[in-house]
Amino acid sequence: MRILVVVVAVIALGLGATAYALRAPDEVPVPVAVEPGPVELTPGRLLFVDDASGKVASVPLSDPGGPRRVSALSCKRFFTAAKVGLCLADRAGPFPGSTSIFVDQALSETSRVDVAGVPNRAKLSPDGRMASWTTFVTGDSYAQTGAFSTRTGIYDRETLQYQSNMEGTRIAGMKRAEDMNFWGVTFTENNRSYYATMSTGGKTYLINGDSVDIFAKPLRENVECPSLSPDGKRVAFKKRVPGDGARPWRQHVLDLTTMVETPLAETRGIDDQVVWLDNDTIAYGLPGEGIWAVQANGEGAPRQLVPHASSPSLV
16 A cells, blocks of 8 residues: 555656646747857856756856857756756656756766656755755645655765765754755855755754764754855845745845845745855746846846746856
8 A cells, every 4th residue: 555655646746747847838938049059168158948948058148138059958957167067857767757967068968866856956066066956756846835845965076975865964953853854055165064945844944064964053944945155155045925825935135144134126936046146146037037137235126137048057
């Protein structure tokens, strides 16, 4: 009976993930200008996943709304750092699965790791050594508190050490609980320390972890999908607020020294782990509306960078 229940759950997850990924007819992206040329991890270009093809594409950051170059690499999430690329893609098979594919500057595969679950988040450390990915193993939305389960791994590309599931992490002041989930890792420059989200008991926490000791301490409640600024002093994150039940979040920036948080000018619900374009600007994907940017100090107004695109990342 237990085996039957597991099989039914996995099949249901596959159907849910498929429905989640499909677009309604009126959501098909309008054709955009495409120019010939290779997609490479070269400075000054913004990388992203093209909505129409599902492939990694790029534009000059100086002209993000202009013609794009489209590669042959298909990903659900893509991230780049130090001329290394991490592609989190669907894995072929009868049950939902993911593959974490590492690529070089020319987007040629160098290695891969197979992962259970549906692709969700992918991140590299500033020098490209440390990698992390998150997949949904049940459920397909963070909005459903307590109705989803994630699997998040941390991988050291230099030592090949692989913590395939962060659920073994010891949390200061907390006992291990069956409902603990982890996601949204963002690394510091020392390749050992990281920030991430942990949920338990219907609450989410920003945690500061040690990937060697497999230990973390909670810093603050109601923080999801943190992203560390280039100067290492602030974290951009999504905070659960009253509003849209499907995307009940608003983007904030937290000063890690003063622990003062600033709500950003973007008031739409953003379900994304944002990226920093520089110390003053963050970028994020908005389903059906492309990639947008907003100032990190709470001022100004959101502006669209790239239409019909998601999962931004800057070389």
